[in-house]
Amino acid sequence: MGLSECWKQLSWIYYQYLLVTALYMLEPWERTVFNSLLVSVGAMAVYTCYVFMPQHIMAILHYFEVVQ
C-alpha cells in the first residue's frame, strides 16, 4: 500500500510540474527534449559540485583561518 501511495504522490507532483512549466501543452517528443535538457544540465551541476566542492570548502576554511 505504501508503494502505491508513493507512486500517486509522485505522479501528482509530476502533473503539477507539467502544468507550471506549460509542458502539458507540448507534444510528447517536445517533453522528452525539454526533460532531457533539464536532466543533463542538472546532472552536470551535480557532477561539478561533487568534483569541486572539497577544493572550495578547503579554500573557504583557509580564508577564515580555521585551518592552515
Next chain:
Amino acid sequence: MLPFTKLSQLEPRAGVTNLSETESYFKSTEFLSLKPLNPNVPHNPSLYKKPFVESFEETPLMVAVLTYMGYGILTIFGYLRDFLRQWNIEKRHIARERDEQKDFVPLYQDFENFYNRNLYIRIRDNWNRPVCSVPGPKMDLIERSTPNYNWTFEYTGRVLKDVLNLGSYNYLGFAENKGPCADAAIEATQAYGVGVGSTRCEMGNLDIHEELEQLVARFLGVESSMAFGMGFATNSMNIPALTGKGCLILSDELNHASLVLGARLSSSTIRVFKHNNMQSLEKLLRDAIVHGQPRTHRPWKKILIVVEGIYSMEGSIVRLPEIIALKKHYKAYLYLDEAHSIGALGPNGKGVVDYFGLDPKDVDIMMGTFTKSFGAAGGYIGGKKELIDYLRCHSHSAVYATSMSPPVAQQIITSMKIIMGEDGTTLGADRLRQLHENTTYFRRKLHDMGLIIYGNEDSPVIPMMLYMPAKIGAFGRQMLKKNIGIVGVGFPATPIIESRARFCVSAAHTREMLNTVNISDSWQSKYVRRLKYINETLTYYK
C-alpha cells in the same frame, strides 16, 4: 499645479456653466495629489443605497513569475516548431504565403499569428465545441477526436449527454424549447414566416416590431425605443450616427469590441479612462472642458461617456451613481451598454439602473441586447423620443440591415412580459430570485474553496483566475471529463498573465447541479492569501 484659477476668467462655453468652483465635484484631496485609491473600498458612499463590494485580488508574485516562465518555454518551443516547418522537416498545416509573395511584407510573422500557431492551436479543443441540443442548464455535445494535436478534428460518433452548461449567457433560463415562449414563437412563425426580406426603412417594419418597441420602452421606463436584429451591430452602427468629428468619446478601458469599433467608425476623438475609476474619468472630463479640441482649443461639440453595465471578463458592475453625478455636473452624455446586466440585475430585472435605484431618464442612451437574458437575438436602444426618431432615419442598421425575424421578436415579447409579471404568473419573479440565490451561493462556494474570484458580489458572471496557460487547457478538459462545460479565456481577451475560467450562472441551475462542481486540489489555483493553504489531504489526478 493644475491651472484651475484661470477658469473664472473664461467665457462660458457651449453647454457648460458654473465652472467657477475650483474644486473638483467630489472635493477629494486624493484627486489633487493623484494618489492611487484603494479600489476595494467604496468612495462617496452617500451616493450608494447599498454596499458595493468588488474585489480584484492582486496576482501573487510567485505565480506571475512562474506564468512568465511557462510562456517563455512555450515561446522557445514555438520558435523551434516554426523553424522545423520553415525547413520542411515537419508537415505544415497552417496557412502560409506562396513562393511568389516572399519578397513582399510578411503576412504571418506578427505576434498574433505566432501565438495562434504555437499556443492557441495546442489547446483549441476547449473551444468551438459543437452543441447539439438546446443550450439550457444542461446540453449535449458532439465528441471530437484529433489525430494530429488539434490541427484537424473528426467526430467519433458519440454524443456526450447532459453536460452541465456553465458557459452560456442564459441568466434567466429562457433558452428552452418548451414553455410559453416557444409556443408563442411557433404561432408567430405560422403567422409571419421566418424571414422578413427587407430593411426597417423599406418594407421590413412589421407590427410585431412596433409592439416590441413599445414594450421595451415600458420595461425600461424611457420614452421610446428601437430594436435591431443584431446586438453587435446595434453598438457599431449607432455610435457613428450619434457622434462625429469634433466630438469626444470617453470610453472605459475594458469596453467591448463592438463599442470600440463603433467609436472608431464615428471618427470622433477617443480617450480611455481606467476601468471603473471615477477619478480618472473626472480628470479626463476636466481636461477636455478646459483645453477643448487638440489644436484649435475650440469647445467639444459633445462629450459622450461610454460604459457597460456588467463587464463580462471581469464581472464588475459600473459605478453608475457616480457617473451620473459627474455627467450632470460636467454636462456630458452617457451611453450605457447593458448587454449582460439587463434582466440579470435589479429587484425587477430592469438592469443596472434598477439595481442602484436611479432614474432611467438620467441615462441619455440606454442600449442593451436580447441575447443574454431573453433567450433571443438582437439589440435595442432606448431614450428620449427625439433621439429615437433621429436614429430611425439616420442609423446605418435601420437603413441597411434586415430587421428582426418575427419568431425572435415574439420570443422577446413573451419573455419580457414574463419578467414584468404581466402574464399573470409569478414565473418572472421566481426566476429573478433564483438567479440571485444561485449567484450568491456559487460565489460563496468558490470563495470558500480558496479560489481567486474577480468582480462584484452581485454579478452572475464569475471569473475564476487560473493564470497559467497550461491550466486553461487542462481545466477545460478535466471539467469535460466530469461532464461540466466551462469557458476558458486567455490572451487576446485578457492580459497575458491573467487567464481565467468564466462561469455564468443561470436561474435554471438547481443547487444540486451547482454542487457537482467540485474543483479539486489538482489545480493549485487556491491562491487566496487570507486562507492558509494546508496540504493535508491531496486529491490525485486520475
